[in-house]
Amino acid sequence: MDQLEVLIKELYTCVREDSFARLTLSKPSDKTAEVKKVIIRMTIIKDKRHFSFVYRHSTKDITKNYGVSEGSDLIVQLIQSDFEIANLFTTEKHIVVERLPGKNFKLKVQKQKTEVEATRSHDKQKKTLLSKTDYLVHLGVLNKKGNIQKDKGDKFKQINKYVEIIDGILRNNPSLAKLDPMQIVDMGSGKGYLTFALYDYLKNKLGQNVIMRGIELRPNLIDICNGIAQDVGFEQLFFEEGSIEQSDIGEVDVLIALHACDTATDDAIAKGIAANAKLIICSPCCHKQVRKDLIEDNSELSSVYQFGILKERQAEIITDTIRALILKKAGYKTNVFEFISTEHTGKNLMITAIKHDGKVDVEKIEAEIVRLKKQFGVGRHYLEEVVF
Numbered sequence: 263m264d265q266l267e268v269l270i271k272e273l274y275t276c277v278r279e280d281s282f283a284r285l286t287l288s289k290p291s292d293k294t295a296e297v298k299k300v301i302i303r304m305t306i307i308k309d310k311r312h313f314s315f316v317y318r319h320s321t322k323d324i325t326k327n328y329g330v331s332e333g334s335d336l337i338v339q340l341i342q343s344d345f346e347i348a349n350l351f352t353t354e355k356h357i358v359v360e361r362l363p364g365k366n367f368k369l370k371v372q373k374q375k376t377e378v379e380a381t382r383s384h385d386k387q388k389k390t391l392l393s394k395t396d397y398l399v400h401l402g403v404l405n406k407k408g409n410i411q412k413d414k415g416d417k418f419k420q421i422n423k424y425v426e427i428i429d430g431i432l433r434n435n436p437s438l439a440k441l442d443p444m445q446i447v448d449m450g451s452g453k454g455y456l457t458f459a460l461y462d463y464l465k466n467k468l469g470q471n472v473i474m475r476g477i478e479l480r481p482n483l484i485d486i487c488n489g490i491a492q493d494v495g496f497e498q499l500f501f502e503e504g505s506i507e508q509s510d511i512g513e514v515d516v517l518i519a520l521h522a523c524d525t526a527t528d529d530a531i532a533k534g535i536a537a538n539a540k541l542i543i544c545s546p547c548c549h550k551q552v553r554k555d556l557i558e559d560n561s562e563l564s565s566v567y568q569f570g571i572l573k574e575r576q577a578e579i580i581t582d583t584i585r586a587l588i589l590k591k592a593g594y595k596t597n598v599f600e601f602i603s604t605e606h607t608g609k610n611l612m613i614t615a616i617k618h619d620g621k622v623d624v625e626k627i628e629a630e631i632v633r634l635k636k637q638f639g640v641g642r643h644y645l646e647e648v649v650f
């Protein structure tokens with residue numbers, strides 16, 4: 263068997279065993295050829311494997327997809343006549359074939375020294391903003407091969423969605439993106455999934471100068487997160503032990519509080535307003551305080567409040583409405599929306615608030631809050647007590 267046949271056999275084997283990672287064809291035989299290189303990967307289209315050929319020209323790339331059999335034939339043809347060097351990467355081997363003068367081929371086979379993934383992009387798969395980098399492996403979202411762990415699909419979607427939302431806000435508010443450095447604090451950072459993801463996205467994908475701090479009650483999580491930040495070289499990401507209500511956050515441009523329990527969300531909002539943060543983002547968690555302090559008999563909604571679950575839901579809506587109104591009163595353009603489908607998490611409400619310098623009708627908003635509290639029998643709202 264000649265050297266080219268060895269390569270072809272390896273190609274068919276790795277296609278059959280689904281261990282094909284990629285193939286590059288370089289050094290065109292015709293030096294004036296428009297296509298300088300071809301990069302071939304495997305992709306899934308309508309549930310079937312296809313080869314995806316990227317034809318690299320000097321100023322553009324053209325992508326074409328072929329069925330496995332047609333693509334394999336085309337690869338062989340291109341190696342035989344159009345390109346002098348082929349590099350085939352499988353999950354186990356790296357094979358280089360070089361065409362020599364005459365019709366001879368030189369072949370070198372190396373064992374892969376590091377793990378190579380046979381990635382299959384999927385036509386139905388939505389593009390994600392997250393690069394699948396080491397921190398996701400350390401956090402247990404991805405396995406060592408870079409695939410999403412079985413029970414972490416929802417987490418991965420949630421992290422992506424969250425980064426997507428912040429990306430959208432930054433695009434629509436260029437003054438935020440110009441902050442240098444952008445100082446971010448994440449209140450109740452927990453295991454740090456979202457903290458790491460946002461830092462990675464801003465710093466490594468957008469090239470933003472970011473200083474980011476996570477504040478968290480549980481010291482073991484602080485140690486773990488600081489360890490991971492060091493391991494993955496996130497030099498301006500720090501985790502500090504502390505309580506949201508007592509932390510001194512200093513100067514902050516962006517304040518985040520995702521799923522901080524009950525009134526911890528209010529404390530976080532109050533800190534953000536006091537620090538004059540340009541952007542406040544929170545996703546409330548459990549809502550206990552307003553529910554506990556509903557004056558049921560006085561309320562127009564006493565018929566609703568006799569049913570526990572309806573009372574709970576109503577209290578949640580009022581709690582977050584008043585939070586949004588207080589943010590508006592403090593000069594923030596405020597938005598409330600569901601940030602991910604309920605199928606992925608029940609805690610899916612997000613409040614975003616962007617500081618503006620327009621006029622605010624404080625009295626009107628205060629009257630709105632008073633009216634709302636009366637109508638719904640809200641005895642007290644914790645945020646009113648800690649804000650300003």
Ligand SMILES: C[S@@+](CC[C@H](N)C(=O)[O-])C[C@H]1O[C@@H](n2cnc3c(N)ncnc32)[C@H](O)[C@@H]1O
Nearest residue numbers: 450451452478479504505506520521522523526
């Ligand atoms: C449900 S977890 C959310 C973690 C993270 N923000 C996320 O969305 O993945 C809430 C975290 O907030 C922390 N936490 C709750 N109350 C806090 C407080 N008052 N001060 C600081 N951290 C608090 C908890 O220890 C927990 O780790």
